[in-house]
Amino acid sequence: MSVRASGVCYADIGTAAARNPATGFPIVPGHEVAGVIAELGEQVEGWSVGDRVAVGWFGGGCGRCDRCRAGDVVHCPERQVPGLSYPGGWAESITVPADALARIPAGLDFFEAAPFGCAGVTAFNAVREAGTPAGGRVAVFGLGGLGHLAVQFAAELGYEVVAVARGDSREQPARDLGAHHYIDSAGQAPGAALAQLGGADLIVYTASSTGPVDELLTGLRVHGRITLVGVDAGSLTVPAARLVMNGHVITGQLTGSPRDTEAAMRFAVTTGVRPMIERMPLEQAGLAVSRLRSAAPRFRVVLDTTDGRPS
Template identity: 75%
Template sequence: MTVVASGVCGADIGTAAATGKDTVFPVTPGHEVAGYVAETGDQVEGFSVGDRVAVGWFGGSCGRCARCRAGDVVHCPERMVPGLSYPGGWSESITVPVDALVRIPEGLDFFEAAPFGCAGVTTFNAVRNAGIRAGGRVAVFGIGGLGHLAIQFASKLGYETIAIARGTEREKFAGQLGAHRYIDSAVQAPGAALKELGGADLIVLTASSTAAADELLSGLNTHGKLTLVGIDAGAVTVPVAGLVMHGHVVTGHLTGSPRETQEAMRFAVTNGVRAVVERMPLQQAGEALSRLREGAARFRIVLDSSAGG
């Protein structure tokens, strides 16, 4: 696969810093990859040279285990991840299993498509698979690389959408993304603010820190769900009484299959959902990673493999 665009994701920080005894050098991160088929193996069917394709966090599975046979390839014990299981997309080309490929629909260019392999499908699935009532209330905590997509998906799926972030400078942008309300977490505890509104049916926590999770639980409606898509080494303290009395659900969500990634892309084309992307030349991958590590990259940085050095 010839790489045109490859996203820079928070998970790439750990990949690039890999030092374990099982690490194979050189390390090539990158699991949000878009480009076109350069050549195919002898037994590959369904894809041809020149096809516009993408590969995301899901980079292949065994196809034999109980999870795979149930269609849950994302949780295959032998699931592969580009950049970890084999060289990733921060390069001019990448070789991937055919079952990991996604067709890029007309209407998305390579730089728009790349983030859907991780950030896009993750937030799309987190909202659409939550099982909440039609017209329900969805709150998105954090307006960053994941959150700005989650807000768009929630709004376009027809939910009353509430954006939560610290400070007032993001309020206007949240409205442009489709948020109907904005909560400034510097002024009011977000869980308490949601409770005053009647509670959220779904809270999607997209921040990289779980510190806010405990307080956010107080903002759930009856049968409400808190879904964590941003992760760290923290923990969530769940009051058992509230969990039982109000039927609350606390869950995590990880990426999506190639079929789901393609569905997310098609939904995006039809409904005008796009990642906010900053392009940087592939040769500046180190700088892009530094910006992400320092918190200086607000949304999605996508590396351009076609840009000159």
């Protein structure tokens, strides 16, 4: 696959600092990849050289286990991840299993398509698979690379959207993305503020720290659900009585399959949902990681791997 664009994800911070244990050489990160098929393996069917494709966090599965046979490929125990299982997309080319490919629809360019392989499909699935009733209220905690997409998806799916982020400087961007309400978590307890609005049916939690989750649960309606898509090494401490009395659900969302990625991209073409990106040359990958570490990008960095070649 000839790479045209490759996203920079928060998980890449750790990958960029890692080394291959067998060779000692640095690992090539990159699991949000968009480009063109340059060559096919002998037994690959259904694809052609020149097809526009994307590869995301799911980089291939075994195809044999119960999870794969059920269509839940992202939970395959032998799943592969670009940048971890094999060299990733921060390069001019990448070799991937055919079952990892997603078709890029007309209407999305490579730089818009790349983030859909991880951030886009994760945010899309977190919102659409929650079972929130029509016209319900969806809160998005965190307005970064994942959160700004979740706000758009929730708004376009017809929900009343509450964006929760730190500082008043993010209120206008949140409203521009489709949020109907904004809560500054630096100035007030977000769970209490959500409760004052009447509570949320769904909270999509995109922050990297799990610390605020306990208080945030006070803003869930009865039978409400919080879906974690941003995590750290921490643990949750939640009063069991609160879960039982209110019928709350705490769950997680782990990316999506290539078919899910295609669905997210088609939905984006139809509705106008787009990642807001900073485009940087591949040679500045180190700077991109530094900017991401300091939470500087608004909202996603995508590396241009073409080096002036026609895209």
